[in-house]
Amino acid sequence: MKIPNPILTLFNFILLNPPLTLETCVDTVCHVLIRFPFHTEESCGYPGFQVSCSQNNQTLLNLPNCGQLKIQRINYAAQQLWLNDPNNCLPKRLLSLNLSASPFHAVYHHRFTFFNCSSNLDYLQRRYIAIRCLSHAPTYAVFATPSPTVVVHLSSLCVLVGAVNVPVQLPFYDRVLSSELSDDLRLSWDSPACGRCESHGGRCGFKGNDTVELDCYPLPSQGISRGARYAIAICIGVPALLCSIAVLRCICSWFRVRIRNGPWAYETVADFEALAGSPPATVAGLDRPTIESYPKIVIGENRRLPKKGDKTCSICLSEYMPKETVKTIPECGHCFHAQCIDEWLPLNASCPICRTSPSKLPQPRARSSP
Template structure:
């Protein structure tokens, strides 16, 4: 997929009328106010032409104007939120009984997968209900309180206890919100399921403020179009920072060179000429003789990722803004930290920074590279 270069990005940013035809025809859609915005790769069935959506990403609006995603072998799910840049969505059961749907969970024939999952074991209990209900929390929509109660738990301790007094139902892998999700007692499993998709790969385009779509009606090849007319996108800010920073750095080197040349000419006949120039160069720093190469892709991919929660807290206290794109962190965004210093940045920003600069943008710590394999000599 093609990403516009910084100059083209700034040109389109200053000319918001330059919107391509296929973006105009594939406009944003919603089932009703307050529902998630639907755009490529998703498409509301019947609203737009087929080229406006990717296969497997067709949604519909039910009689209550809820936005539904119909998954093969699993039926419709209500879409709660879509993060196009992170390529993730949160879904739940439109009939408010998600645990019942989980018992028949099957994502194998859909384009979606679990970001994180955790194993839950279901039990049906019909004896000692009063004691069990006081100790554990039953699943309301699956339980008939006078006769039986259904429990689900990820805890091996609770599984050991319930297996001795209840009937085993099933063990399923549930797409949970976070890998740190831990629960000792049983659960109603009512939280939204967090799913992700790998193809089409439009996350980078969206994170730069662009819009993803097909190049033409005859091919599935993707392209990145246009930029929003309001405000400056994260990618545009990053491009502006580079366009301003590089000329400023070159200008600084030019000024230092002029000063050094002036000092040499002024003190050419003095006995202390070489000491003055040497001292000045030691003060301002010698000019770099070679460029510092960035990090290799395996090293960058090995850095830990963190999904920001609603409280927007990060391991480094006080970090509220990505120092590369100058955007505040928002809930459900993915950030990546540098292990050597612990500083965090948007995953897309640091992935573009480190291949060009082998140091932390904040403290200039140089991360360690993966050892490169030795080349074998041919015989």
């Protein structure tokens, strides 16, 4: 039975299953990228999302009762957009803002109360921020505040203009006394629900020209579908990984051969130690006959020793007591408990106090046989 070539199978799959492309709605650029659900008169899109491009390259969105606002940017995956006034007086638009007839709603909002003040202007302008595009100094000044305390204060000094729910960018306006309200408005939309498609790299659009049902299409620039990309990655990645492993094994084998046959080759541990300059292992201490030859002394009642000042064994750190047996190292004359020095010298061929190396007894020569 002939086994099919996985590469040929993959390319047959790609050729027989070409990726879908979204040809009904095209993207346009006017300061920001405009694509589904937004659209211009020349392109298709979702109802309520029509925008226009001004002569100075501003993308304008017409909101009911508010007029045209400039789109600063659009996040299609999060389904959010940021707006501002093209004439740089956003508070004037906010006084008539009503999103109930539009597909958009505020992500966060705070209720701002507007006041028109014509008296005590110097005092008020030192405490609060006036809206410059609505004020006419020194005749009157307009203030907007989300603070209930400031609302009570200004109510006794100024004329109430109105209260508006402002779509703010962040929900941190509880401690703001007043604001000029020049920041962008942050809005969102729920329908059409294309955020999931956008976040996965697709493009949302209608299933056909005669239906409002939506579908998610791959990007035309992607060329092939996600499943085909996974198949290509597996077909290319697995052989590449196996080849890399084989190359590494060949390199390791080559190094082993060079080490075994090269000028640094060694066959045994002894050869390696000799090559590295390691001295052969030797016994560090003295032999037993040498240790047994050292003179012994039994301490009397006065606990006197040959060396004055020796009252404590330097090995066990215990004081000498009468009738204890001590042993003296001849080369330096230092005394220690016999048991302590007998255990010390087989491991260390030096005095524990002065580090003098005692001499070993000469080894008897072997007699030659007649």
